[in-house]
Amino acid sequence: MKPSPHSIRRAAAHISALALMALAGPLQAQVETATPAASTVTGWQACKALAHDPAARLACFDDWAEQRTAPTPAVAAKPTDEGSSPAAPPRELTVSPGALASQQPSTRPVDTTLPATRIITVGSEAGCHDPQYSELSRFWELEAGSDCGTFGIRGYRPISLSVIASDSVNTQPSSPSEGHTQTTAIDYRRTETRLQLSVRTKIAQGLLTQGHPTLKDSLWFGYTQQSYWQLFSPEISRPFRTTDHEPELVYVYPTTLALPGGWRLRYNGLGLVHQSNGQSLPLSRSWNRYYWMAGAELDSRWRLQGRLWRRISESAANDDNPGISNYIGRGELSLAWNKDLDNTLIATARHSLGSQARGSVRLEWLKALGNGPATGGHSGLRLHTQLFSGYGDSLVDYNRRRVVFSVGLSLVDF
Numbered sequence: 001m002k003p004s005p006h007s008i009r010r011a012a013a014h015i016s017a018l019a020l021m022a023l024a025g026p027l028q029a030q031v032e033t034a035t036p037a038a039s040t041v042t043g044w045q046a047c048k049a050l051a052h053d054p055a056a057r058l059a060c061f062d063d064w065a066e067q068r069t070a071p072t073p074a075v076a077a078k079p080t081d082e083g084s085s086p087a088a089p090p091r092e093l094t095v096s097p098g099a100l101a102s103q104q105p106s107t108r109p110v111d112t113t114l115p116a117t118r119i120i121t122v123g124s125e126a127g128c129h130d131p132q133y134s135e136l137s138r139f140w141e142l143e144a145g146s147d148c149g150t151f152g153i154r155g156y157r158p159i160s161l162s163v164i165a166s167d168s169v170n171t172q173p174s175s176p177s178e179g180h181t182q183t184t185a186i187d188y189r190r191t192e193t194r195l196q197l198s199v200r201t202k203i204a205q206g207l208l209t210q211g212h213p214t215l216k217d218s219l220w221f222g223y224t225q226q227s228y229w230q231l232f233s234p235e236i237s238r239p240f241r242t243t244d245h246e247p248e249l250v251y252v253y254p255t256t257l258a259l260p261g262g263w264r265l266r267y268n269g270l271g272l273v274h275q276s277n278g279q280s281l282p283l284s285r286s287w288n289r290y291y292w293m294a295g296a297e298l299d300s301r302w303r304l305q306g307r308l309w310r311r312i313s314e315s316a317a318n319d320d321n322p323g324i325s326n327y328i329g330r331g332e333l334s335l336a337w338n339k340d341l342d343n344t345l346i347a348t349a350r351h352s353l354g355s356q357a358r359g360s361v362r363l364e365w366l367k368a369l370g371n372g373p374a375t376g377g378h379s380g381l382r383l384h385t386q387l388f389s390g391y392g393d394s395l396v397d398y399n400r401r402r403v404v405f406s407v408g409l410s411l412v413d414f
Contacts, residue, residue: 128154129413131378135338136266136297138413141202142254144214150202155412156222157198158366160384162408164228166190169241173283173396176322180282188241193231194406198224200250208253215254223247228394242283242396248273250293262298269293271307277395285320285395288312303336326352327399328392329359342368350390360390366410384410 047060128138128148137146148154169188174181200222209217227243230236250271257265271293276286291309308331311324329350336346344366351359364386370379388404391397 134266134297134300136295136303140252140267141218142215142267144216147205147216150205152201154200155198156200157224158196158382158384158410158412159198160196160408160410162194162384162386162406164192164194164404164406167403170397170400175285175320175399177319180284180320182282187236188230189233191232192241193229195227195229196224198222217251217253220250220252221247222250226394242277242394244275244277244395246273246275259296263296265294265296267295275395283396285398287321287324301338306333307331321398324398326354326356327358329353342371350392358391360388360392363387366412380411380413382410382412384408
C-alpha cells in the first residue's frame with residue numbers, strides 16, 4: 001500500500017530527530033512537524049552545528065548574543081499541526097536537519113549548559129612596579145600582587161656615578177694586623193669619582209607562606225660593588241683607589257603588624273654577607289657577618305628600616321681588620337621621607353653599640369629626573385646628593401674617619 005503524504009512527513013521528522021540526537025547526545029532539540037522541512041534546531045545549538053564553517057559559526061553566535069540582550073517583544077503564537085498555539089521565542093536562529101547531517105558526529109559528550117562567558121585579560125602585569133602597592137611591598141615583593149617572579153634582575157642599592165669631594169684621602173692605609181700597612185704613600189687627590197653597581201635576584205619564594213592567600217616570603221641573592229676612581233689624577237694614571245665587593249644572601253618574611261601611630265611592620269629578615277676589597281697584602285680587607293633586619297612604613301610617606309649584625313669571628317692570623325665592628329658599627333637605622341612623588345630624603349645612622357661610640361651618619365636627597373609622558377609618567381633616574389661623616393665609607397678606610405660630599409646620578413626602582 002502506498003504511504004500517505006502525512007505518514008511520510010511524520011517519518012521524515014522522526015528520522016531527523018534521531019539524527020540530531022545521535023550527533024548532539026543529550027542536546028535538547030526543537031522539532032517542528034508543520035511542514036516537510038520544519039524539523040529545526042534553535043538558538044546557540046544551531047550555531048554550534050555549523051562547525052564546518054567557522055566564519056558562519058562565529059557570525060551566528062554574534063547574532064544570537066545580540067538577540068539575547070535585546071528587549072523581548074510580544075510574539076504571536078505559531079500554530080502547529082495539532083492546532084495548538086504555544087508561545088514561540090523571538091527570532092530564534094534555526095538550522096535544518098540537513099545541515100546537521102553534513103557534520104561528523106563527535107566522540108566527546110556534549111555539555112547541555114550554555115557556553116561559559118570567556119574573559120580575556122589584556123593589560124600589563126605590573127607586579128613589583130605597580131604603584132598601588134607600597135614601596136616596601138614592591139621592593140621586597142611582599143605580596144602576590146607585587147610579585148615579579150624569580151630570577152629576574154632587580155635593583156638593590158642605587159646604581160650610581162658621583163663626583164665626590166672629601167676632607168681627606170687615605171694615601172697610606174693601615175691596619176693593626178701584621179703586614180697590613182702600606183709602607184709608601186700614594187699621591188691621591190681628595191676629589192675623585194665613585195661608581196656603585198648593585199643588583200639582586202629572587203632565587204626562591206613561598207618557602208614558609210605557601211598557605212597564605214596574599215603574603216609571600218622570599219630568598220634573594222644580592223651583589224654590590226663600590227669603587228673609588230681617581231679620575232682627576234692624570235699624573236698617577238687615574239687608578240681605582242679601592243673597590244669593595246659585597247655578595248649577600250637575604251631571606252625576607254612579610255608581616256602586616258599594626259604599630260602605634262598608624263605605622264605597620266611590613267617585614268622581618270635574615271641575611272648573610274661577605275665584604276672584601278679583593279686586594280693582596282698589605283691592602284687586603286675582608287669580613288663576614290650575619291644580620292637581622294626589619295622594616296616598617298607609614299602610608300606612602302615614611303619608611304623605617306633597621307639592621308643588627310654580628311661579625312663571624314676569624315683567627316688573629318686571618319683577620320685583616322681587627323675591631324672593625326668598633327668602627328663601622330654593629331647596627332644601623334634608616335629613615336626615608338617621600339616629600340612628594342619627585343623628592344625623597346633619607347637619613348642613615350650606624351653605631352658601634354659599644355663603649356666606644358663610633359659609627360657614621362649619611363644624609364641623602366634623591367630627586368626624580370625625567371618624569372613625564374615620554375617615560376610613562378615614571379622614571380628611575382635620580383639626581384643623588386649625599387653627605388657622609390664617620391667610619392667605613394670604604395672598607396680600606398674602616399678605621400679612618402672622613403667627611404665626604406657627593407653629587408651624581410643614580411638609577412633606582414627597576
